[in-house]
Amino acid sequence: MKEMAPREREASSNYINRDLSWIEFNWRVLEEAQDSDTPLLERVKFLSIVSSNLDEFISVRVAGVKDQIKAGYSRKDFTGYTPAGLFKRIMKRSAKMVSEQYKTYRDVTRQLAKEGILFTDYEDLNMNQRRAMDAYYHEIVFPVLTPMAVDQSRPFPLVHTQALYLAVLLMKEGDDPEDEPYFAIIQVPANLSRCIEVPARTNSKKHEYVLLENLIEQHIHTLFSGYTPIAVHGFRLTRNADLTLNEEGAEDLLEEIEKELRRRRWGSPVRLEVQKGIHPYALAQLKEEFEISDNIFEIDGPLDLTYFMKLAGSLKGYDHLRYKPVSPVYPRELLDTENMFQTLRQQDVLVYHPYESFDAVTDFICLAAYDHQVLAIKMTLYRVSGNSPLIEALAHAAESGKQVTVVVELKARFDEERNIAWARKLEKAGCHVVYGLVGLKTHAKITLVVRQEQDGLHRYVHVGTGNYNDSTAKLYTDLGLFTSHMVIGEDASALFNEVTGYSAPHNWKAFGVAPTDMMDKLFEKIRREARHAAEGKPARIIAKLNSLSNQQMVEELYEASKAGVKIDLIIRGVCCLRPGVPGLSENIQVISIVDRFLEHSRILYFENGAEPEVYISSADWMTRNLTRRIELICPVFDKKLQETLIRILELSLGDNVKARQLQPNGMYTRVVNENRQLRSQFEAMRIKTWKKSRIITTSE
Structure with a gap:
């Protein structure tokens, strides 16, 4: 097990700074990528997670610190840091983390090569492999590319946050080498595979990959006829991604968030990542355009390692390099019952994911949606999976005449667009869709089912610690409680009444x-x-x-x-x-x-x-x-x-x-x-x- 390099200690205080503590957490994630006891493709995933974690941290937390600095805010927080002092410390620690991450990347890729998984530069391919890659470039890649020149008549184009670009310097034949070069950028298409598998060499079982940006760089001359490329380097910009909503003045919160999502594309630059060895002129152009000088990371390796996650999951025949798959068991109390509601009348049931199956939650909601005795379903949705069966069940329940109320949290960060789509679909099906209370995110995870039975109405409740998301339920440890306890049911009803209507604060008996x-x-x-x-x-x-x-x-x-x-x-x-x-x-x-x-x-x-x-x-x-x-x-x-x-x-x-x-x-x-x-x-x-x-x- 590899030990982490010693790191700088926290300032003397009774409190640890939140952002510096988060960086320590991401170091612990990096440790999992460095741990030789962790299966190799799982180490690859942890490397990817380090990158995606840091992307969100920079675009939200660091962006907020920079906003404070721009506003001239200089008061210390309760941990003893001014925004300026905290920013310097964050940058110092983040730079160390990124350096360590790419050391780990080089170690992991060496280990992958030993297993027959290689990342090869175009120059190192044999002739047959080059022909195949040339054909792929001309048939698939070239038609998608758009070179964008930057000069007096063509202003700098919009650079999307966290997208990968190439900065290209060019000159014409006969130009004085001392003259300023021509400058252009190209976005590396995000809708094409970043890792392109190369045809295997003769009598070889190894899997070789070329990165898409490397392939484009080798063919850069095809995009600029009449010009000679003199430098090509990758760069990546991270913008402020924190939504700023005027909920009080928004007549329609859904429309306001849609507008704000569009504005996110123009968020102020927070971080610039550039390929190591980038040409000074190209770097100067980027710094001037983005007005950024104090948060530049020079990366010794491929920019944006989040692509590793998809690769690690797609490789076939390498199960020995992964954790053994987990087969969640269905909760025993609910396994042999003919009717889940009958079981819950008699006992509470606790489900522990991912060791126990999220199917129990899905079955509970689907049963409620199709059960003729169910009169109402009320539910909160914060983050759901891409093809959630819960959405279909709720839509069916509404279409069949049940009272269905769904509190959809539109402000779930980076899931806003998906939640807007679900909200519109549920509304079309006849569900009462509520977007919560002004100024508050609805983060509670709760479902209430009201059922007419022989002895009267009964409430059945599911309360969870995690989202109603069947995908993350396989990756996160979470708990869910099923209960028909009267006091919990009464509190659940009161909670939904407060969120969806006008109700005075409830005297909670359980919650x-x-x-x-x-x-x-x-x-x-x-x-x-x-x-x-x-x-x-x-x-x-x-x-x-x-x-x-x-x-x-x-x-x-x-x-x-x-x-x-x-x-x-x-x-x-x-x-x-x-x-x-x-x-x-x-x-x-x-x-x-x-x-x-x-x-x-x-x-x-x-x-x-x-x-x-x-x-x-x-x-x-x-x-x-x-x-x-x-x-x-x-x-x-x-x-x-x-x-x-x-x-x-x-x-x-x-x-x-x-x-x-x-x-x-x-x-x-x-x-x-x-x-x-x-x-x-x-x-x-x-x-x-x-x-x-x-x-x-x-x-x-």
């Missing part, structure tokens, strides 16, 4: 709902643990979340730690809390697990004086989740299901293979136990059932 009372409820529970600790009663908090960055929440945890509460935090990504500081947080431990699946489930445990309370949640402990989104925490009342959730937490806390522990200095170190290795995700895959009072694994 905690942001932004109205979730934070206060969480603070009360944390303070209760502190009181119990002071009284000598059992006091403990375990929270499994994606991120923790809200200052007030961090301070409440510090106070609880000082009161003697043992606090275990399982935080995958950003964590602004600094654990293990004497007199402040010595009772707090923070671990992060980055492994095959994206840890996404949110579980909260409060000891409560030996009468534990356990919750699942849609919300992280970030300011946006607690104050600017509609979120919910939902209690799990069933004692056996509580035990299941506690065991999931214990499994994570016991991980000593993929867990990293956050140190007081802001760095992470691997958790190691030389006596017994426990890899929580792999252990979870071995478990045959989560519903027994004692977990049974296949080894028993």
